[in-house]
Amino acid sequence: MNYDQLLSVARKQAEIGAKEGGVPVGAALFDAEGKLLGEGRNRRVQEDDPSIHGETDAFRKAGRQTNYRDKILVTTLAPCWYCSGLIRQFNIGTVVVGEAVNFPGHLDWLREAGVNVIELRDPECIKLMAQFIEQRPDIWNEDIGECEH
Amino acid sequence: MNYDQLLSVARKQAEIGAKEGGVPVGAALFDAEGKLLGEGRNRRVQEDDPSIHGETDAFRKAGRQTNYRDKILVTTLAPCWYCSGLIRQFNIGTVVVGEAVNFPGHLDWLREAGVNVIELRDPECIKLMAQFIEQRPDIWNEDIGECEH
Numbered sequence: 001m002n003y004d005q006l007l008s009v010a011r012k013q014a015e016i017g018a019k020e021g022g023v024p025v026g027a028a029l030f031d032a033e034g035k036l037l038g039e040g041r042n043r044r045v046q047e048d049d050p051s052i053h054g055e056t057d058a059f060r061k062a063g064r065q066t067n068y069r070d071k072i073l074v075t076t077l078a079p080c081w082y083c084s085g086l087i088r089q090f091n092i093g094t095v096v097v098g099e100a101v102n103f104p105g106h107l108d109w110l111r112e113a114g115v116n117v118i119e120l121r122d123p124e125c126i127k128l129m130a131q132f133i134e135q136r137p138d139i140w141n142e143d144i145g146e147c148e149h
Numbered sequence: 150m151n152y153d154q155l156l157s158v159a160r161k162q163a164e165i166g167a168k169e170g171g172v173p174v175g176a177a178l179f180d181a182e183g184k185l186l187g188e189g190r191n192r193r194v195q196e197d198d199p200s201i202h203g204e205t206d207a208f209r210k211a212g213r214q215t216n217y218r219d220k221i222l223v224t225t226l227a228p229c230w231y232c233s234g235l236i237r238q239f240n241i242g243t244v245v246v247g248e249a250v251n252f253p254g255h256l257d258w259l260r261e262a263g264v265n266v267i268e269l270r271d272p273e274c275i276k277l278m279a280q281f282i283e284q285r286p287d288i289w290n291e292d293i294g295e296c297e298h
Contacts, residue, residue, distance in 0.1 A: 044213070050239075051209035060200040064193070066296045085234020090199070090294035145239035147215045 013041040027054035038062030055083035078105025098125035162190040176203035187211030204232035227254025247274035
C-alpha cells in the first residue's frame with residue numbers, strides 16, 4: 001500500500017480547510033485495497049461545530065460499515081483523545097498519521113490497543129499545521145480543549 | 150445539584166430514540182448551574198450516521214464552548230471509548246452516568262484523568278437499554294464496533 005498516496009487525499013482536505021480559515025486537519029477512510037470510503041476535514045470554524053474533527057468527519061462520510069478492522073484511517077495530524085477513542089471503539093485496524101510533530105497525540109495508546117499505527121513525517125503536513133498554530137493559537141487551543149478562559 | 154433531574158432530560162432523549170427505532174442512548178450538556186446547553190441522542194439508525202452517539206450529539210448541539218471544565222455531561226449509558234475520548238479531550242469536568250449495567254464503559258479511565266464521574270443506577274435507563282439489546286443485538290453490536298462479519 002502506498003501510504004503517501006493515501007495521505008495526499010487527506011492533505012488535500014487539510015489544504016481546503018486552511019483556505020476556508022479552518023483548522024487544517026484532513027482525513028480519509030479507505031478499505032483494505034485502498035479504495036476511498038470517505039474523506040473530511042475539521043470544520044469547527046466553518047460550521048461552528050466542535051464535534052467535526054478531520055477523523056470524525058471522514059468516518060461519518062464513509063457511512064455505516066459493519067467492520068473497521070481492515071480499514072485504513074489516514075489523517076494529516078496525530079489524533080487527539082476524541083479521535084483516538086473513535087479509532088479504538090470501532091476497532092479501526094490501521095491508522096496512517098501524516099505528522100505527530102505539532103501534536104503528538106496518543107499513538108502509543110493506540111498501539112497498545114493493537115492498532116497498526118504508521119507514522120509519516122510529511123513536511124507539507126508539518127508546515128501547514130505549524131503555520132496555523134502560529135497564526136491562530138486561539139482556535140487551535142479551543143480545538144484541543146486547552147482554552148484558559 | 151439534582152442529578153436525577155438532569156438525567157430525566159437525557160432519558161427523554163433516549164425514549165425518543167427508542168420510539169424512532171434507534172439506539173436508545175440520550176445525553177445532555179449543562180452548565181455549572183444546571184442550565185441546559187444542548188441535548189441529543191444516538192441517531193445511527195435514524196440518520197444512517199455512525200458518528201452520532203448520544204454524547205457527541207449533545208456536545209454538538211451545545212455549540213462552541215470555550216471551556217468545559219465546569220460543564221456537566223449527562224448520559225443515560227456509560228460512555229464508550231469514542232465518547233470517553235471526547236470527554237477527556239475537552240476536559241469535561243463532570244459526567245453523570247444513568248447506568249453502567251448494560252455497558253460498563255471506561256469510568257475508571259475517566260476518573261484517573263480527573264473527571265468527576267457520578268454513576269446512578271437508574272432503573273428506567275437500565276430497562277430501556279436491556280430491552281433494546283435483547284431486541285436488536287445486531288444494531289447494538291454495530292454501534293459498539295463489535296460486529297463479527
